[in-house]
Amino acid sequence: MVDSDVIALTAAGAIAEIKAARLSPEELFAAYRARAAADELNCFTWVADAEAATPGGSASASAPLRGVPLAVKDLFCTAGVPSQSGSRILEGYRPPYTATAVVRLAAAGAPLLGKTNQDEFAMGSSNENSAYGPVLNPWDRTRVPGGSSGGSAAAVAAGLAPWALGTDTGGSIRQPAALCGIVGLKPTYGAVSRYGMIAFASSLDQAGPLTRDVSDAALLLSHMVGQDPCDATSLAFPEPIAPPSAERLDGVRLGVPAELTGEGVEPGVLAAFRATLTRAQELGASIQEVRLPHAPHALSAYYVLAPAECSSNLARFDGVRYGRRVENPADLLDMYTRTRHDGFGAEVKRRIMLGTYALSSGYYDAYYGRAQRVRTKIVHDFDAAFAQVDFIVTPTSPSVAFGLGEKTGDPWSMYINDFCTVPMSLAGIPAISIPCGLSAADAGLGPGGAGLPVGFQIAGPVFSENRLLNAAYALEQALGFDGSVARA
Amino acid sequence: MIDRDEVLHVARLARLELDESEVEAMAGELSAVLDHIARIGELELDDVPPTTHVVEVTGRLRADEPRPCLPREVVLAQAPAVQDDGFLVPSPQA
Numbered sequence: 001m002v003d004s005d006v007i008a009l010t011a012a013g014a015i016a017e018i019k020a021a022r023l024s025p026e027e028l029f030a031a032y033r034a035r036a037a038a039d040e041l042n043c044f045t046w047v048a049d050a051e052a053a054t055p056g057g058s059a060s061a062s063a064p065l066r067g068v069p070l071a072v073k074d075l076f077c078t079a080g081v082p083s084q085s086g087s088r089i090l091e092g093y094r095p096p097y098t099a100t101a102v103v104r105l106a107a108a109g110a111p112l113l114g115k116t117n118q119d120e121f122a123m124g125s126s127n128e129n130s131a132y133g134p135v136l137n138p139w140d141r142t143r144v145p146g147g148s149s150g151g152s153a154a155a156v157a158a159g160l161a162p163w164a165l166g167t168d169t170g171g172s173i174r175q176p177a178a179l180c181g182i183v184g185l186k187p188t189y190g191a192v193s194r195y196g197m198i199a200f201a202s203s204l205d206q207a208g209p210l211t212r213d214v215s216d217a218a219l220l221l222s223h224m225v226g227q228d229p230c231d232a233t234s235l236a237f238p239e240p241i242a243p244p245s246a247e248r249l250d251g252v253r254l255g256v257p258a259e260l261t262g263e264g265v266e267p268g269v270l271a272a273f274r275a276t277l278t279r280a281q282e283l284g285a286s287i288q289e290v291r292l293p294h295a296p297h298a299l300s301a302y303y304v305l306a307p308a309e310c311s312s313n314l315a316r317f318d319g320v321r322y323g324r325r326v327e328n329p330a331d332l333l334d335m336y337t338r339t340r341h342d343g344f345g346a347e348v349k350r351r352i353m354l355g356t357y358a359l360s361s362g363y364y365d366a367y368y369g370r371a372q373r374v375r376t377k378i379v380h381d382f383d384a385a386f387a388q389v390d391f392i393v394t395p396t397s398p399s400v401a402f403g404l405g406e407k408t409g410d411p412w413s414m415y416i417n418d419f420c421t422v423p424m425s426l427a428g429i430p431a432i433s434i435p436c437g438l439s440a441a442d443a444g445l446g447p448g449g450a451g452l453p454v455g456f457q458i459a460g461p462v463f464s465e466n467r468l469l470n471a472a473y474a475l476e477q478a479l480g481f482d483g484s485v486a487r488a
Numbered sequence: 489m490i491d492r493d494e495v496l497h498v499a500r501l502a503r504l505e506l507d508e509s510e511v512e513a514m515a516g517e518l519s520a521v522l523d524h525i526a527r528i529g530e531l532e533l534d535d536v537p538p539t540t541h542v543v544e545v546t547g548r549l550r551a552d553e554p555r556p557c558l559p560r561e562v563v564l565a566q567a568p569a570v571q572d573d574g575f576l577v578p579s580p581q582a
Contacts, residue, residue, distance in 0.1 A: 189543055320567070322566040330578070337504060340505070353498055354518060360498060371528060372539050373536040375538070379539060426542075
């Protein structure tokens with residue numbers, strides 16, 4: 001099989017070819033390794049050698065993932081392989097152990113292809129906060145891929161990896177998936193072990209798949225979920241994740257919240273979103289309005305809670321046990337403060353400061369205490385909505401991919417990119433983004449001037465992943481989105 | 489509004505040195521973000537419990553038994569400075 005045919009296959013397609021002995025795992029790995037090594041988008045911070053070997057990996061011919069290589073976001077610890085979480089402070093860090101999610105996928109037969117670029121410690125929505133440089137969007141190299149899992153999303157969209165792992169704290173899988181025209185799923189909080197993920201905000205961080213299509217997302221997720229003794233917040237998933245097969249959406253009730261589908265969303269994104277609702281109706285779904293009255297406050301609560309947790313989690317980077325240490329410290333305190341000054345980038349410092357302020361004496365109740373109560377209100381909003389509908393649907397991101405440097409001047413202008421994805425993160429519920437079309441308002445952009453990808457987000461109750469994947473699959477089949485131009 | 493003294497106080501709490509230019513920028517940026525965040529002050533939340541876990545989990549216990557851990561040399565291998573099988577750090581008081 002020639003390389004271009006190999007790259008055209010989805011992961012599930014590659015597995016079928018390997019089973020049929022028309023393709024070998026070695027050929028598949030070599031084809032992707034060559035593309036990853038020639039990466040011009042800065043997706044990768046490390047690429048595996050020709051011979052793939054992940055600790056605990058299975059090369060067995062009967063392994064379910066049959067040697068389909070996996071790109072892994074830099075913040076997953078991988079034994080002996082650089083794991084820097086996009087930060088200068090962890091430059092050259094090679095952890096002594098591997099994250100559970102990566103171990104499970106390796107055991108299922110997916111070898112490590114490379115580590116992908118990301119915003120530093122997953123803090124960002126454009127991948128411009130990486131200490132290792134920005135990632136370029138394969139649809140338009142003057143634009144961002146989204147973030148923080150920008151390297152993973154761009155690598156999958158550009159055909160530099162068949163599929164990838166990302167993490168989502170406030171939208172960091174779904175938003176880059178939307179901006180790169182691929183599928184991204186944030187599972188129920190706790191569905192996938194966080195062990196070995198370099199922590200950002202522990203009550204929100206969740207690992208999930210970035211893939212070319214919904215079937216691949218289900219397949220990758222099916223080998224990730226499950227309780228882990230190393231993560232006390234991980235949960236036993238109540239059922240196996242099954243391959244999606246729904247062709248219709250008969251009887252499925254979709255709720256459209258006015259709070260997340262109006263003001264602030266670009267016209268071209270709204271047009272693609274509404275056209276997708278029409279397709280859903282043609283497949284038998286009913287559409288109704290739902291209210292999420294506290295959703296407009298989600299971003300405010302998130303930008304208290306996530307920085308508060310990050311300020312605590314990032315206290316460990318002090319120059320003592322791993323990573324960078326400043327030269328010639330005068331004393332211990334000088335070593336801490338200067339190591340952190342030199343090692344962290346501007347956005348990470350901003351969030352550490354914000355979180356430390358919100359947790360400091362005299363402000364705790366006004367900020368952290370209130371934000372935790374807003375979070376409860378948001379959970380209740382979703383509970384009430386899911387009493388009326390099966391899923392809530394919104395645009396994933398209020399805009400298509402924006403220009404490099406366009407939003408770096410004002411922190412809040414960057415933060416509002418997450419306003420459709422943050423409410424689901426606070427509620428811990430699963431949500432998937434699928435590409436639903438190109439923004440006609442941006443005609444003249446993208447390959448062939450056809451526009452830039454728009455993401456359609458579907459969110460469901462806790463543990464509804466199988467239903468969610470089926471609904472996404474039925475829509476995907478009807479939409480027929482073609483992302484192949486980004487792999488050219 | 490966060491002023492310069494408050495920025496320096498919070499930076500001390502966070503064990504973070506800031507350049508003079510960073511102090512100036514931080515005061516403006518944090519104030520702007522806090523203005524947006526202050527909107528949650530408008531909500532009536534007195535009777536609302538804070539969220540601790542989004543998916544209800546009861547405390548998970550395990551047997552309190554010794555288990556193998558990483559070898560000392562593996563743990564120390566990534567340290568910036570090592571002496572006598574431990575992490576070497578400068579004196580707290582120079």
